[in-house]
Amino acid sequence: MPKLISDPFFTIIKAGISGISIPDHFDLMIEKPHPLCLLAANQLQDYLNNQSDWVHNFGLDRQSAGTIIGKMFGVLVVRNQNQEVGFLAAFSGKLAGRNQHTHFVPPVFDLLTENSFLNVGMEALTKMNEEIKDLEEQETPQTDPQILQLKKARKAYSVALQNRIFEHYHFLNQAGEEKNLIEIFQNIGYKNPPAGAGECAAPKLLQYAFQHNMKPIAMAEFWWGQSPKSNFWKHGHFYPCCKEKCEPIFKHMLAGIA
Template identity: 70%
Template sequence: MAEISIDPYFTPFDEVISTEIVSAKFSLMITKPHPLCLLAAKQLQAYLSNQTDWIHNFGLSDQNEGTVIGKMFGVLVVQNPLGEIGYLSAFSGKLAGSNQHAKFVPPVFDLLTENSFLNIGMEELTVMNQMISALEDQNHPAQKNEIIRLKEKRKAHSVALQDQIFEHYHFFNLAGEEKSLTEIFANAGYKKPPAGAGECAAPKLLQYAFQHKMRPIALAEFWWGQSPKSNFWKHGHFYACCKEKCEPIFGHTLTGIEIEKH
């Protein structure tokens, strides 16, 4: 009897996929998704349309309440250590107010854990904001220097907190080499990583695959829901991974992998 995969984030295809049709090269979508990514996305989109595990307002129904927030989702077709072909799923940023959901790979680093350095740091920023607002409400000339001092302190604290966040995001590649976001973006010529780097779907997917000895086969991302502020993002349409946040990370995570772009 064949072994059955028990990885909680590995999703088998609804139809049998022969390993003979899988290329030795890794397929990275530029203009059109790989056929296996289309199959994976179709299954994931069916889940998104019918699931009752969580509530998130994508703006696709008049019955949903709260702010409309469309999301980028990603699918990574993989071969797991048992030789099975299936796919991993991920979303960018948060979904339904959380970083963690069944069916989707976990974040590279979870910023939302209770009593984390981020929560503590944000509480400190809140106190500073309250102090500055109180002094500004007094509108007293003698408080001017103190307000300037507090604003400089707030800025320095905010920058230090962001740097600390970047240092907690560590990415692996196929060889098991590990680098922080700070190092990855410095090697790519950036002074600092952009805000939100490391939280996109694609880096999450590759990180999970490498950590769990899965061979990446093809990657694609699609938008689900209404587009915020503009009509750039189209519901159900596929898009290439972003250049600003993802390409520098790929420069590390995809080292040693032969890539074909579609």
């Protein structure tokens, strides 16, 4: 008998699913979530309401401290190598100041690792900013060329750092083909990927599924917490994946399954 493969991020759906049909093709939520995604999301929301693993102020409790940051969460219903149907969960960006938490798949690339090139790069940019500020406070004609030169150097360094970040985000599809963010977005006519591309919940979920030979069945995302003033998201409501950041990535990741 083959050995069963366990996975720390694969969660069995507690509610019975025997009466729910498994879709023949991958179901990416457009208007409403697949019934399997609803069950998975309800289970995840129950965890969010009752967990004590971390502290994050979603703006749902007046007694919570810290900046209010609502968050998009995603569930991906999959069939694992043991032929079990369950789900993976992910959050967009960071949660409670961290990229990695129990029950949630890891980021495609973790920018927050200690001594990472991003941390080193941000320290260099901070130093440039301080030098520019010091020169500007002197307010002498002699410092103007230095300030201009430093600002040009800062811009070039910042662009190079951002491109290096994009190059470290590698995305798989079902066929095992891999592309980084720059390749993905340039293939459809973008000069550069938008900031934050690859940090949404959906690409994280698909990446983990493909890396661990799980078959994606259906996926949906919901908003949890207060909405930022610049958006219209409502707590607990489901929304389709974003067009600007995710659709270009999906063209690559969902090739052959959607």
